[in-house]
Amino acid sequence: MSLETMIREVQARLGVQVDGRAGPETWHAIHARIIGPAGAAAQTEAAPADPRSEQCIATLLPEVRPLARGLIEKAAMHGIAIRVISGTRSYAEQDALYAKGRTAPGEKVTNARGGHSNHNFGIAFDIGIFEGKRYLGDSPKYKAVGALGMDLGLEWGGSWKTIVDQPHYQLRPAWAAGLREREMLAELRRRTAEGVGVFG
Ligand SMILES: [Zn+2]
Incomplete structure (x- = not known):
């Protein structure tokens, strides 16, 4: 032919x-x-992920869940095993994280207080790359997965200019296109306080 x-x-x-x-x-x-x-990608139903990932995915807004599953599936198609290891945190949980290395023991893990992280609004998740049962905190594969995530329409923390965060992904609401992170977070807090949908 x-x-x-x-x-x-x-x-x-x-x-x-x-x-x-x-x-x-x-x-x-x-x-x-x-x-x-x-x-x-919400339109293409990805199969449920592993139980640990699903636990985290369940904390995300319904609009974000299929994208997280889709990313796991796409990465697997490229021979990379990833899991969602972090999803949504309450303001109180975020405050507890913020205290680490400040008023609580340990090293600093975040610069965001409660209500100041995208993880507080159901739109953000973090992945881990695994080789067998071994978690890889640092691997060039994070970049490869980042490209796949952006293909799906996710925003990838590895593409940020200021604080590069390679395991991080988020779905930016349409109204937040072109907004600075700070402005988007302020609107997310307002919407949450007033019970307005994040993607509405
Ligand atoms: Zn994150």
Whole structure:
């Protein structure tokens, strides 16, 4: 079979213009079919993850859960085993973390007080990379997974300029596009206090 015939058959199946040349329209249709539309991976139901990940995923908002499962699935397809190891924390839990290395023993683990972390609003999760049962806190694989996460429409902490946070992912609400982190957090606190939906 010639390459042109092959492309024509694929184009016919995708429902795009059949011309035997795989241009942008054809590639967008292929991408949407195989990868799923960016940010709308919610439409492709990923299978439940391992129990530990599912426990964390259950603390996320429903809009974010399929993306976390999708990331686990995508990473697995690339031979990388990841788990969601952290999900949503209450303000009180965040305050307790903030106290570490300040008023409580231990090293500092966060610069965010209660209500000042994206983890307080159901939109953020952290992953761990595993080799067998071994947790890898530091691995070049975090970068590879970051690219997969951004493909899904997630914001990746590894792409941040100020505090690079490679295990971190979050789903930025549409209204927060272009907002500074500080501004987004203020609006998230307001919405939470007033009982307005985060993604509404
Ligand atoms: Zn995080």
